[in-house]
Amino acid sequence: MRAAIIGAGGFGTSLAVVLGGKGIDVRLWVREPELCRAIGELRENRRYLPGIEIPSSVTPVDDLRRALEGAEMVVAATPSQVARSVFQEAAPLIPTGVPIVTVSKGIEEGTRLLPTEVLESVLPPPFHPYLAVLSGPSFAREVAAGSPTLVTVAAHWQRNAVVVQEAFTAPTFRCYTSTDVVGVQLGGALKNVIAIGSGIVDGLGFGNNARAALITRGLAEMARVAVARGANPITLSGLSGLGDLVLTCTGELSRNRRVGVELGRGRSLQEILGELGQVAEGVNTVRSARELAHGLGVEVPITDQVYAIIHEGKDPKRAAAELMARALKPEFRY
Numbered sequence: 001m002r003a004a005i006i007g008a009g010g011f012g013t014s015l016a017v018v019l020g021g022k023g024i025d026v027r028l029w030v031r032e033p034e035l036c037r038a039i040g041e042l043r044e045n046r047r048y049l050p051g052i053e054i055p056s057s058v059t060p061v062d063d064l065r066r067a068l069e070g071a072e073m074v075v076a077a078t079p080s081q082v083a084r085s086v087f088q089e090a091a092p093l094i095p096t097g098v099p100i101v102t103v104s105k106g107i108e109e110g111t112r113l114l115p116t117e118v119l120e121s122v123l124p125p126p127f128h129p130y131l132a133v134l135s136g137p138s139f140a141r142e143v144a145a146g147s148p149t150l151v152t153v154a155a156h157w158q159r160n161a162v163v164v165q166e167a168f169t170a171p172t173f174r175c176y177t178s179t180d181v182v183g184v185q186l187g188g189a190l191k192n193v194i195a196i197g198s199g200i201v202d203g204l205g206f207g208n209n210a211r212a213a214l215i216t217r218g219l220a221e222m223a224r225v226a227v228a229r230g231a232n233p234i235t236l237s238g239l240s241g242l243g244d245l246v247l248t249c250t251g252e253l254s255r256n257r258r259v260g261v262e263l264g265r266g267r268s269l270q271e272i273l274g275e276l277g278q279v280a281e282g283v284n285t286v287r288s289a290r291e292l293a294h295g296l297g298v299e300v301p302i303t304d305q306v307y308a309i310i311h312e313g314k315d316p317k318r319a320a321a322e323l324m325a326r327a328l329k330p331e332f333r334y
């Protein structure tokens with residue numbers, strides 16, 4: 001099999017390691033020509049995934065045409081806000097009838113579209129049945145290091161999900177399937193916002209009770225939005241909901257959580273992002289998630305406060321106090 005991975009950040013590179021490790025012929029599209037050359041020479045992506053050896057079956061290329069020629073599976077691994085521009089250029093080069101799997105976790109700004117919907121809007125209709133999403137608790141570094149990782153592959157067409165499941169499954173990378181394309185993508189996108197909130201809680205030094213409560217009420221909020229957008233609520237208790245939420249809200253490797261910790265400590269967003277040098281999807285997703293939820297008439301108090309802290313400079317302590325002072329209510333409305 002030949003696979004094209006479009007995007008050589010941490011995650012695209014880690015998936016190249018997984019597929020390449022299975023002997024799959026991988027073309028890894030690297031946007032930056034110098035980085036592309038360095039990956040080829042050093043067999044390592046020192047910019048986004050240092051210390052991990054890239055198998056010889058992975059060929060880094062900086063040309064989309066070379067990346068996509070003869071591809072039997074295409075993996076879209078760019079940050080979600082640039083997927084549209086990259087795939088507008090890639091569209092005429094993608095072979096027909098092959099799975100196109102997005103691994104981006106976000107909601108496009110302005111359109112509020114999910115990654116598969118962005119791809120649908122730039123690819124002609126014959127490509128649409130082949131779209132899929134792979135999502136779940138999967139830090140790139142742990143995936144590439146061979147730590148056991150479990151994810152979900154969702155596609156409207158079950159057969160397509162199975163093809164992708166079989167292509168990715170490896171001894172340390174186990175894939176489940178789903179047909180809830182919306183639920184799986186919203187789980188992956190919205191958890192980043194709650195992870196920033198969880199980081200803020202930790203940065204403020206609030207302790208374990210507060211973090212557990214934030215995760216639990218965050219999940220309730222994610223499920224409300226997802227259901228209003230047509231998802232099955234059970235999906236949100238799966239790998240791409242609860243699984244990824246717990247990982248990102250508690251794991252030291254999470255960039256979204258790190259942004260939150262530093263915000264909670266009182267540092268400015270600009271300073272934090274300047275130091276990070278990688279994508280923290282929740283920073284943009286919080287805006288689209290809030291718009292999406294308000295448009296659907298869904299209450300998202302945590303998202304609202306994370307938005308106000310990030311984009312309106314609200315004091316995190318005041319945001320926490322306002323969450324605690326909300327009107328009293330039953331935990332669930334059965």
Ligand SMILES: NC(=O)c1ccc[n+]([C@@H]2O[C@H](COP(=O)([O-])OP(=O)(O)OC[C@H]3O[C@@H](n4cnc5c(N)ncnc54)[C@H](O)[C@@H]3O)[C@@H](O)[C@H]2O)c1
Binds near residue numbers: 012
């Ligand atoms: N890193 C992880 O652990 C992980 C795990 C699962 C999913 N994801 C998701 O994968 C997606 C990619 O994240 P990542 O962590 O690999 O990214 P990263 O932060 O490691 O790297 C950023 C990537 O974005 C590319 N990029 C930046 N500006 C661009 C532009 N204008 N046009 C095209 N490409 C541009 C860079 O070339 C680089 O490949 C995100 O949606 C992320 O949520 C990441």
Ligand SMILES: O=P(O)(O)OC[C@H](O)CO
Binds near residue numbers: 105138195248255281
């Ligand atoms: O580092 P983060 O916060 O972008 O999280 C990475 C992945 O989404 C974890 O599954």
